Amino acid sequence: MITRTSPTWAAMARMTGRRALLAVPVLLAVTFGVFAVAAASPFDPVRAYAGDAGLTASQANLDQLRHNLGVDQPLIGRWWHWLTAALTGDLGDSATLRAPVTQVIGERLGWSVLLCALAFVLAVVVGTALGVAAARRRGGLLDRAVTSLAYTLEAAPPFWLGLLAVWLFALKLGVLPAGGLTDTGTDLATPGQIVRHVTLPALVLAVSQLPWFVLYVRQGVGDALEEDPVRGARARGLRERTVLLHHALRSGLLPVLTLIGSRVPELITGALLVETVFSWPGIAAATVEAATAVDFPLLAALTVLATAAVLVGNLLSDLLYGLADPRVGFDG
Amino acid sequence: MADSHTTATGRHPAAGAGTAPGPDAAPDAAEAVTWHRRPGAGRQRRTRTVRVRVSAVLVAAVVLAVLVVPLLFPLDSQSVDLAQKLHAPSLAHPFGTDEVGRDLLLRCVYGLRVSLLVGVVAALVAVGVGTAVGTLAGALGGWADRAVMRLVDLFSSVPHLLLGIFIVAMFRPGVWPVILSVALTHWLSTARIVRAEVLSLRARPHIDAAVSGGASRWRVAVRHLLPGVLPQAGLAAVLMVPHAIWHESALSFLGLGLPAHEASLGIMVNAARGSLLAGAWWPTLFPGLFLIVPTLALAGLAGAWRERINPRRRSELML
Numbered sequence: 001m002i003t004r005t006s007p008t009w010a011a012m013a014r015m016t017g018r019r020a021l022l023a024v025p026v027l028l029a030v031t032f033g034v035f036a037v038a039a040a041s042p043f044d045p046v047r048a049y050a051g052d053a054g055l056t057a058s059q060a061n062l063d064q065l066r067h068n069l070g071v072d073q074p075l076i077g078r079w080w081h082w083l084t085a086a087l088t089g090d091l092g093d094s095a096t097l098r099a100p101v102t103q104v105i106g107e108r109l110g111w112s113v114l115l116c117a118l119a120f121v122l123a124v125v126v127g128t129a130l131g132v133a134a135a136r137r138r139g140g141l142l143d144r145a146v147t148s149l150a151y152t153l154e155a156a157p158p159f160w161l162g163l164l165a166v167w168l169f170a171l172k173l174g175v176l177p178a179g180g181l182t183d184t185g186t187d188l189a190t191p192g193q194i195v196r197h198v199t200l201p202a203l204v205l206a207v208s209q210l211p212w213f214v215l216y217v218r219q220g221v222g223d224a225l226e227e228d229p230v231r232g233a234r235a236r237g238l239r240e241r242t243v244l245l246h247h248a249l250r251s252g253l254l255p256v257l258t259l260i261g262s263r264v265p266e267l268i269t270g271a272l273l274v275e276t277v278f279s280w281p282g283i284a285a286a287t288v289e290a291a292t293a294v295d296f297p298l299l300a301a302l303t304v305l306a307t308a309a310v311l312v313g314n315l316l317s318d319l320l321y322g323l324a325d326p327r328v329g330f331d332g
Numbered sequence: 333m334a335d336s337h338t339t340a341t342g343r344h345p346a347a348g349a350g351t352a353p354g355p356d357a358a359p360d361a362a363e364a365v366t367w368h369r370r371p372g373a374g375r376q377r378r379t380r381t382v383r384v385r386v387s388a389v390l391v392a393a394v395v396l397a398v399l400v401v402p403l404l405f406p407l408d409s410q411s412v413d414l415a416q417k418l419h420a421p422s423l424a425h426p427f428g429t430d431e432v433g434r435d436l437l438l439r440c441v442y443g444l445r446v447s448l449l450v451g452v453v454a455a456l457v458a459v460g461v462g463t464a465v466g467t468l469a470g471a472l473g474g475w476a477d478r479a480v481m482r483l484v485d486l487f488s489s490v491p492h493l494l495l496g497i498f499i500v501a502m503f504r505p506g507v508w509p510v511i512l513s514v515a516l517t518h519w520l521s522t523a524r525i526v527r528a529e530v531l532s533l534r535a536r537p538h539i540d541a542a543v544s545g546g547a548s549r550w551r552v553a554v555r556h557l558l559p560g561v562l563p564q565a566g567l568a569a570v571l572m573v574p575h576a577i578w579h580e581s582a583l584s585f586l587g588l589g590l591p592a593h594e595a596s597l598g599i600m601v602n603a604a605r606g607s608l609l610a611g612a613w614w615p616t617l618f619p620g621l622f623l624i625v626p627t628l629a630l631a632g633l634a635g636a637w638r639e640r641i642n643p644r645r646r647s648e649l650m651l
Contacts, residue, residue, distance in 0.1 A: 273585070
């Protein structure tokens with residue numbers, strides 16, 4: 001237990017510091033794992049670097065290239081070389097996008113964050129509303145409809161939902177663009193253009209994240225509705241609306257809200273598929289391009305970046321949990 | 333770990349089909365509210381029974397279809413006929429035809445067969461790895477247990493699909509890289525469940541009896557602990573199949589999964605993108621529906637099974 005005399009923010013700062021220290025071995029292990037998988041696979045960095053020229057190059061040239069790239073070093077050496085370079089801000093060059101990896105990340109990260117944030121907020125708001133509506137009468141018509149819809153959406157692949165949305169909204173109704181960041185023929189990303197282009201991918205990503213929120217809010221609020229505080233509130237004659245929103249929702253929603261940070265992996269998974277469908281110029285679409293072209297420097301950096309995002313999400317989750325429920329504290 | 337015991341004897345009347353009200357905490361707390369029958373509980377139980385039956389019928393239909401249809405309609409009957417290309421659904425072709433005039437219903441069944449086959453094999457490998465790791469961690473305890481749990485934490489800090497994409501990108505698309513990718517990303521949950529089960533089993537008298545009777549650690553693990561965790565592992569395997577199919581179809585859709593000639597449902601959705609932009613919705617819609625239906629059916633069956641072996645677990649979430 002934390003001592004109540006210390007200010008909460010100090011405990012939170014200590015927890016953040018502790019987690020940052022713990023993240024170091026995790027990130028080291030992930031970067032090493034990335035190199036180990038690449039070493040165990042038939043992937044050859046020299047041929048990937050040389051491209052078509054590698055097919056006709058002489059063995060001597062290839063060996064020289066092998067030496068220049070440092071591929072003739074053992075696995076540990078290559079990993080250490082990458083790691084020390086990464087610490088100085090050099091993540092190597094992306095062969096597919098013809099730019100330094102740091103530049104690719106810098107240009108694209110913002111678009112992914114925008115898309116994911118919009119989708120996430122939408123999923124939380126709509127999911128909470130639907131979950132509460134379903135929990136009011138468990139087993140009722142609305143509950144069964146919402147629950148069935150949630151399970152169906154959970155089973156539906158996001159890329160398939162995205163394609164159907166493109167067909168409906170872009171091709172049939174013609175109300176929203178099918179993809180990209182700007183209209184064809186212009187490179188100027190005006191706010192109006194961005195809003196029009198982000199709507200459909202954000203909606204699809206939100207729908208793919210929605211089932212989890214609906215089902216957990218329904219479970220949390222539904223359980224809270226059967227506990228003593230709610231029965232007590234009803235016995236005092238409080239209005240059903242007050243009971244639902246002030247008693248059941250408050251206690252039922254807290255565990256859900258605190259788990260939000262742990263949804264980062266699913267959000268990244270959804271973004272990988274949705275950004276690809278909509279040609280969104282984000283980091284997730286770049287990951288898929290990097291994988292298709294076996295662009296190892298880009299893929300390795302993005303894998304590590306995603307891991308860092310997951311760790312930050314977990315930390316946020318635990319901080320929120322500690323804030324929401326003082327019994328938990330910030331010791332983890 | 334009261335809620336993970338495999339006996340059904342702990343089920344009290346109100347638990348019914350697992351819909352009893354109350355928190356997940358102490359059983360006597362739940363007992364105290366059994367007088368308070370929630371309205372709609374009976375109807376909910378009936379809905380549940382119907383759901384299990386529908387799921388069972390659907391799973392049987394899917395298995396039958398992927399086994400029998402290829403015998404009746406061999407692949408040769410899917411001849412390319414450009415005069416028939418992109419016909420909308422009709423009586424002759426209930427799902428329409430694809431961009432080279434092949435019947436989509438038949439292609440969907442074949443695609444489902446590929447997806448199911450890869451999904452089942454990958455799920456079995458993943459659950460096998462998870463069961464072995466979880467049993468070892470639980471049975472050995474100490475530093476081995478801690479090391480395994482750190483490894484689980486490590487793997488769960490990389491998003492599944494991203495790790496999967498990385499693996500198939502390095503090993504090039506193919507059936508075995510996909511299975512490897514599913515196995516390496518999906519053993520975690522099984523390992524956690526099995527380890528918890530082993531820890532609860534270890535406290536039981538028959539394990540004490542085996543140990544004091546002089547059985548070796550290995551014998552205790554294989555003869556006494558492993559059989560005890562098999563129901564949980566089996567359940568995990570059934571629950572894993574839809575996940576594995578989902579993972580495979582996502583990889584295949586991205587062009588990183590199965591090779592193009594192994595036309596799984598994900599590959600079909602990817603191949604249909606050109607037709608979709610030309611306005612033909614059916615080559616996209618039907619393969620996706622073929623992915624959803626078996627997933628829901630398997631999840632429905634697995635949910636019923638879970639209620640049998642974990643009757644006290646109140647959560648109605650199937651995922």
